[in-house]
Amino acid sequence: MVVAVYPGSFDPATYGHLDIIRRASISFDKVVVGVLHNSAKTPLFSVEERVNILEKAVIDIPNVVVKPFEGLSVNFARENHAQVIVRGLRAVTDFEYELQMAQTNRVLAPDVDTVFLTTSLEYAYLSSTIMKEVALFGGDLSRFAPEEITDALKQKIRKR
Ligand code: PNS
Secondary structure, three states: OOEEEEEEOOOOOOHHHHHHHHHHHHHOOEEEEEEEOOOOOOOOOOHHHHHHHHHHHOOOOOOEEEEEEOOOHHHHHHHOOOOEEEEEEOOHHHHHHHHHHHHHHHHHOOOOEEEEEEOOHHHOOOOHHHHHHHHHOOOOOOOOOOHHHHHHHHHHHHHO
């Protein structure tokens, strides 16, 4: 049984993230999505909110679970008996950071491999940051994430 973890900030998840999760769920027996609780950063959504949002979005995929985590991704991988860390690659601009992260993780945990999935072309431009910026200025979010997520984002921005 090959278990993969997919760590990230997911603040909040976009169609790009959901595409990676769905495709990883086909290649691996189990996918554990890890939502990073980073006390050094102030995300828009709390870790509990980000986990809830993702849980609802992947409810129809039986071999995917969503969990919060703190600390190193490789430790999260080990705790979940995962052999693989999955990351999405959108463009060459992602590559340097992703390669550095993958190599660091390999030094820390040679038994855990990083597997990159190339983001589907229609989401190659998309990021949570871009989606939040469009939301802030009242733009149309329908191409960026499912309605439950964009509604939660609009509500969060209204409350601020
Ligand atoms: O969605 P993001 O913000 O691009 O995800 C980045 C993430 C969470 C995968 C990365 O910051 C991470 O792995 N953080 C945990 C700390 C860690 O393991 N650092 C060592 C690798 S550089």
